[in-house]
Amino acid sequence: MRSCAGIIIYRKNTESEKYEVCLVQSEKFRHQETGTLLYIIPGGKTEEGDYTEIKQEDPKREEKAAFACARRETKEEVGLDLENLVLLQQKTKTGLEMGFKDLTMHFILYDFIAEGKGTIKIGEELVHAAWYAFDKLPESMLPYMGQLLEQAYKTHINPG
Secondary structure, eight states: OEEEEEEEEEEEOTTTOOEEEEEEEEEEEEOTTTOOEEEEOSEEEOOGGGGTTSOTTOTTHHHHHHHHHHHHHHHHHHOOEEEEEEEEEEEEEEHHHHTBSSTTOEEEEEEEEEEEESOOOOOTTEEEEEEEETTSOOSOBOTTHHHHHHHHIIIIIOOO
16 A cells, blocks of 8 residues: 545636636556546655654654655655645545556555645656646546546636
8 A cells, every 4th residue: 555645726717717627647647448547636755854843643654754755755756835635535446547657556546636736846856847737628538537627627716
């Protein structure tokens, strides 16, 4: 089992007045049949440093480490600062379900949402990163990603 954080980073475009989400592409996530790179949200696995200030006996240790991971991975992958970081959900998925290179791997996913501040700076592990309007998302996303983004948009970004 690998504990990971995924972050839905959004902003309001000052010109179009539409909300946008930061999506990225990595060589690690491809469509199983076509090999096409998939769009994903920034994120990654928890690392030893994410646990540094959390006591071993803390019942929320994994969740707190996932929060630290979310901030660290966002900085590493897209160079953005996060405001109002909130945990949306926790779930378990396999590598197959995620389009991950190791199909047998199991993940505990912590999905977060936060407002992004700053300018996107593509990190070393990424092929592409950009802002996309919620009403014009790319088609080649992880299968569950569209549902996750729609849920986040309706419940946290634009609940009206």
